[in-house]
Amino acid sequence: MQLLRTGFPLPLHRRRRGGPVASLVALAMLAMVAFGTAGRALAAGPDITHYTLPNGLEVVIIPDRRAPVVTHMVWYRVGAADETPGKSGLAHFLEHLLFKGTTKFPDATFSNTVASLGGRENAFTAADYTGYFQRVPREHLKLMMEMEADRMTNLVLSEAVVKPELNVVLEEQNSRVANNPAARLGEQIGAALYLNHPYGRPIIGWRQEIEALTFTDALAFYKRFYTPNNAILVIAGDVDAGELKPIIAATYGNVARQFEVAPRARPMEPDQPSPRRLSLSDPRVTQPSVSRQYLVPSSTTAKPGESEALDLLSHILGGGANSRLYRTLVVNKGLATSAGAYYQGTALDYGSLGVYGAPKDGTSLEQLEAEIDAVLAEVVANGVTADELQRAKDRLIADAVYAQDDQSMLARWYGAALATGSTVEDVKAWPERVRKVDAAAVQAAAKAFLDIRRSVTGHLLKETPEKQP
Amino acid sequence: MIAVQRSLLLKTAAALLLAFAVQIAVAMNPARATTIERIVSPGGIEAWLVRDSAVPLVSMEFAFHGGASQDPADKPGVATMMAALLDEGAGDLDSATFADRLERKAIELRIRAGRDTIRGALRTLSDNRGEAFELLRLALNAPRFDAEPVERIRAQMMAGLRRATTSPEDIASRRWWETAFPGHAYGRPVNGSLDSVPTITADDLRTYHKRILARGTLKIGIVGDIDAEAAKTMLDQVFGGLPAKAKLNNVVTMAPQGLGQRISETLAVPQAVVLFGGSGIPREDPDFMAAYVVNHILGGGSFSSRLYREVRETRGLAYSVYNSLVWLDHAALFMGATATRADRVDESIAIISAEIHRMAEEGPTEDELKNAKAYLTSSYALGLDTSTKIATQLVQIQLDDLGIGYIDRRAGLIDAVTLADTRRVAKRLFGGGMLVSTVGPAATSVPAPSAAGTLLAPPAAQPPASGNTVR
Numbered sequence: 001m002q003l004l005r006t007g008f009p010l011p012l013h014r015r016r017r018g019g020p021v022a023s024l025v026a027l028a029m030l031a032m033v034a035f036g037t038a039g040r041a042l043a044a045g046p047d048i049t050h051y052t053l054p055n056g057l058e059v060v061i062i063p064d065r066r067a068p069v070v071t072h073m074v075w076y077r078v079g080a081a082d083e084t085p086g087k088s089g090l091a092h093f094l095e096h097l098l099f100k101g102t103t104k105f106p107d108a109t110f111s112n113t114v115a116s117l118g119g120r121e122n123a124f125t126a127a128d129y130t131g132y133f134q135r136v137p138r139e140h141l142k143l144m145m146e147m148e149a150d151r152m153t154n155l156v157l158s159e160a161v162v163k164p165e166l167n168v169v170l171e172e173q174n175s176r177v178a179n180n181p182a183a184r185l186g187e188q189i190g191a192a193l194y195l196n197h198p199y200g201r202p203i204i205g206w207r208q209e210i211e212a213l214t215f216t217d218a219l220a221f222y223k224r225f226y227t228p229n230n231a232i233l234v235i236a237g238d239v240d241a242g243e244l245k246p247i248i249a250a251t252y253g254n255v256a257r258q259f260e261v262a263p264r265a266r267p268m269e270p271d272q273p274s275p276r277r278l279s280l281s282d283p284r285v286t287q288p289s290v291s292r293q294y295l296v297p298s299s300t301t302a303k304p305g306e307s308e309a310l311d312l313l314s315h316i317l318g319g320g321a322n323s324r325l326y327r328t329l330v331v332n333k334g335l336a337t338s339a340g341a342y343y344q345g346t347a348l349d350y351g352s353l354g355v356y357g358a359p360k361d362g363t364s365l366e367q368l369e370a371e372i373d374a375v376l377a378e379v380v381a382n383g384v385t386a387d388e389l390q391r392a393k394d395r396l397i398a399d400a401v402y403a404q405d406d407q408s409m410l411a412r413w414y415g416a417a418l419a420t421g422s423t424v425e426d427v428k429a430w431p432e433r434v435r436k437v438d439a440a441a442v443q444a445a446a447k448a449f450l451d452i453r454r455s456v457t458g459h460l461l462k463e464t465p466e467k468q469p
Numbered sequence: 470m471i472a473v474q475r476s477l478l479l480k481t482a483a484a485l486l487l488a489f490a491v492q493i494a495v496a497m498n499p500a501r502a503t504t505i506e507r508i509v510s511p512g513g514i515e516a517w518l519v520r521d522s523a524v525p526l527v528s529m530e531f532a533f534h535g536g537a538s539q540d541p542a543d544k545p546g547v548a549t550m551m552a553a554l555l556d557e558g559a560g561d562l563d564s565a566t567f568a569d570r571l572e573r574k575a576i577e578l579r580i581r582a583g584r585d586t587i588r589g590a591l592r593t594l595s596d597n598r599g600e601a602f603e604l605l606r607l608a609l610n611a612p613r614f615d616a617e618p619v620e621r622i623r624a625q626m627m628a629g630l631r632r633a634t635t636s637p638e639d640i641a642s643r644r645w646w647e648t649a650f651p652g653h654a655y656g657r658p659v660n661g662s663l664d665s666v667p668t669i670t671a672d673d674l675r676t677y678h679k680r681i682l683a684r685g686t687l688k689i690g691i692v693g694d695i696d697a698e699a700a701k702t703m704l705d706q707v708f709g710g711l712p713a714k715a716k717l718n719n720v721v722t723m724a725p726q727g728l729g730q731r732i733s734e735t736l737a738v739p740q741a742v743v744l745f746g747g748s749g750i751p752r753e754d755p756d757f758m759a760a761y762v763v764n765h766i767l768g769g770g771s772f773s774s775r776l777y778r779e780v781r782e783t784r785g786l787a788y789s790v791y792n793s794l795v796w797l798d799h800a801a802l803f804m805g806a807t808a809t810r811a812d813r814v815d816e817s818i819a820i821i822s823a824e825i826h827r828m829a830e831e832g833p834t835e836d837e838l839k840n841a842k843a844y845l846t847s848s849y850a851l852g853l854d855t856s857t858k859i860a861t862q863l864v865q866i867q868l869d870d871l872g873i874g875y876i877d878r879r880a881g882l883i884d885a886v887t888l889a890d891t892r893r894v895a896k897r898l899f900g901g902g903m904l905v906s907t908v909g910p911a912a913t914s915v916p917a918p919s920a921a922g923t924l925l926a927p928p929a930a931q932p933p934a935s936g937n938t939v940r
Contacts, residue, residue, distance in 0.1 A: 066521065069851050108782070112773050115772065117843065118843060119851075120770070120851060135851050137851075172788035174739050178738070179637065283737060286631035287632050321568040331565065337627075358628060360624055394574070401526060401594055402526060405857070406855045407854060
């Protein structure tokens with residue numbers, strides 16, 4: 001039960017966070033980059049079955065016969081960006097409430113069943129989608145399908161369970177955002193990046209709006225969006241599509257289409273003529289940093305090849321130890337302790353390209369930002385080399401092979417792609433499209449999209465007490 | 470509803486010996502049997518191998534005994550820093566060249582220090598495995614510790630340590646460990662301190678490297694598209710040049726101190742972090758599996774544990790609450806955590822204490838035991854569905870010295886736990902009190918009334934243990 005940032009397939013963290021031993025590097029941003037760059041695709045890959053049931057439920061089956069386990073996911077095409085203004089956090093709150101039971105499987109029967117079968121479960125909310133999953137030994141798949149199909153339309157809620165859960169969500173907001181200065185800055189940057197589009201709202205919601213969410217709000221939201229024709233079933237693992245189809249028909253096939261869902265027409269961004277800058281001061285900041293996001297196309301809205309060019313551009317700029325930002329600012333000039341870039345492209349309406357850095361002692365944020373700008377300007381002016389382009393392509397495309405070793409990752413890629421307007425074929429052909437990008441296309445993407453007018457730059461600062469005269 | 474784990478039936482084929490493969494049949498799937506082979510290279514290096522050519526990659530995990538517990542007493546952070554620098558230049562390759570060669574072939578190499586081990590993970594496409602093994606050989610045998618990467622990694626460690634000074638989780642954890650293990654290696658921070666890290670020299674790193682990276686304590690797991698012969702050649706190439714024996718400093722076994730105490734630190738954050746822990750049961754103790762089951766029922770990895778139900782589900786006090794067993798080479802622990810509003814800290818601790826006390830006094834119910842056994846048996850396969858996860862498990866089983874047949878025996882060990890065992894062991898595990906470390910707004914520093922007195926009684930000293938955190 002967690003949430004994802006704007007339409008971006010973050011790894012599905014365990015619900016429990018932290019642990020007795022703190023890890024060293026653990027910059028959340030770096031983890032995002034590592035996962036985000038490649039994402040979304042597969043070359044040869046497994047033999048995927050994809051079809052739609054008469055009730056409108058889209059089905060994707062991804063065989064991986066190596067271990068006797070399955071990953072069973074249902075993705076709804078509804079997320080934080082579909083909330084009514086004033087009710088931010090509702091999609092995520094409802095996600096929590098889906099664990100509260102149905103008439104047929106009351107209270108925590110579903111979770112208790114998953115636990116007693118040795119399964120694992122969780123759920124997640126993003127701007128464009130909400131997903132639920134279980135991982136179980138394959139012989140229990142049918143039962144999971146029965147229970148998940150049941151809660152698609154038969155959720156039972158009461159004031160008694162809704163109240164404590166709202167407190168859980170408020171504690172989650174504390175853990176994720178309020179206790180974390182970098183996350184607070186991230187919220188501010190997101191809000192400033194979107195002048196009009198609901199992607200500017202935090203997925204977890206603004207605190208005062210979460211506090212006001214009610215039982216009635218949650219139920220109304222459920223009755224607006226939870227229907228088989230607004231969902232995608234993804235099953236990955238030790239299954240045979242031929243054997244599975246009748247079971248899917250007998251479970252999910254029996255869920256009646258509840259209503260038609262309106263097209264997801266969100267208010268779109270106007271022209272953005274003004275670069276935005278902001279800063280956030282917090283007494284807990286020990287390490288200042290600068291972070292900028294550019295509004296760019298998503299893989300769904302980009303012209304052919306553009307999104308792949310952005311994948312490669314962000315990797316060359318800031319994906320790891322060989323990237324231009326890291327080499328220039330951290331290694332060669334020794335001005336920063338970290339620097340990098342990332343592209344969040346899995347989204348219905350907009351993607352974002354981010355750059356960031358944390359200065360070493362003796363370097364000011366202004367100086368570091370100027371150095372970051374110089375690296376970006378160099379790519380805009382002179383493009384990338386054939387050699388670094390090749391290295392970036394090989395690195396990104398290899399992730400498509402590595403993903404074949406991980407059924408949950410495959411399930412997440414396909415689910416996120418289909419929930420944000422891409423197709424199975426798009427995912428499969430991604431490596432091929434990356435291969436085709438040439439240096440000119442990467443430079444063109446840099447020129448077109450590293451446009452300061454369509455960006456927000458945020459500084460995270462240490463709050464110091466005001467000097468007394 | 471007891472799901473027997475059919476998948477990981479291991480059969481011992483031959484009884485041991487000589488260089489060549491004790492073969493264990495792992496029926497990963499009726500359609501495709503896989504085997505764990507124990508291979509020994511001509512140079513005498515042992516590894517466990519699962520061959521699987523379905524995906525064209527090789528995943529290898531390895532561990533050396535040592536870790537941060539072998540840091541010089543006055544210089545915590547040496548192991549962490551050394552581990553971070555192994556892939557920052559080696560042999561003739563400077564840092565930039567090394568990183569370039571890794572990325573060009575999409576080779577993933579990660580090496581890190583834990584409390585008791587230096588662990589590494591290598592992942593490569595099959596086509597690139599020659600280059601991957603060569604780069605790993607260089608990293609392990611001929612790290613350079615050049616000035617530029619040493620200073621860069623030092624700056625990154627210092628930045629992380631500074632951030633940790635205002636992170637409630639990090640503060641709570643540091644204070645718990647230094648209070649529980651005063652004067653002991655486990656009381657020192659794995660990532661070093663703001664005082665120690667500036668003093669670490671390249672020579673410290675070299676000395677540590679020479680002492681600890683040795684064949685004698687090496688455990689290796691290999692999974693993927695490589696056969697036994699090629700793997701054996703690789704073992705000698707990569708690890709053959711290391712010294713035979715590690716020079717390990719003696720670390721004494723110690724029970725955690727301060728049980729019954731609550732330590733608090735004030736930090737201006739909206740939400741307080743609560744970390745708690747006490748004496749556990751050693752991995753090799755006959756009661757370990759019963760303790761594992763009991764812990765699962767109290768605070769383990771499902772949405773149905775007692776702590777989850779009482780703290781989160783019923784009262785909405787926290788987003789996250791758990792307890793787990795931690796077995797280290799020189800201490801056995803249970804540890805848990807939660808995070809809650811400042812004005813609910815005392816209540817949360819009281820509830821957790823009461824649940825721990827109740828478990829110690831009454832043990833689990835028949836139903837809970839049945840469900841826990843089913844969960845722990847069936848869920849094991851979920852941890853073995855990628856090459857990397859299997860390789861990690863192969864190394865862990867070796868570190869815990871459980872034998873190559875463990876995957877086969879495990880379900881039987883869990884099933885053999887009786888209700889009487891769990892009641893006896895619950896008392897042993899949770900009857901001894903705990904040390905609580907809280908960090909949060911001022912309200913939380915008021916001493917908590919202990920609901921059931923479980924904070925009070927210090928336990929008897931515990932015998933040694935080995936291993937790692939597992940939920």
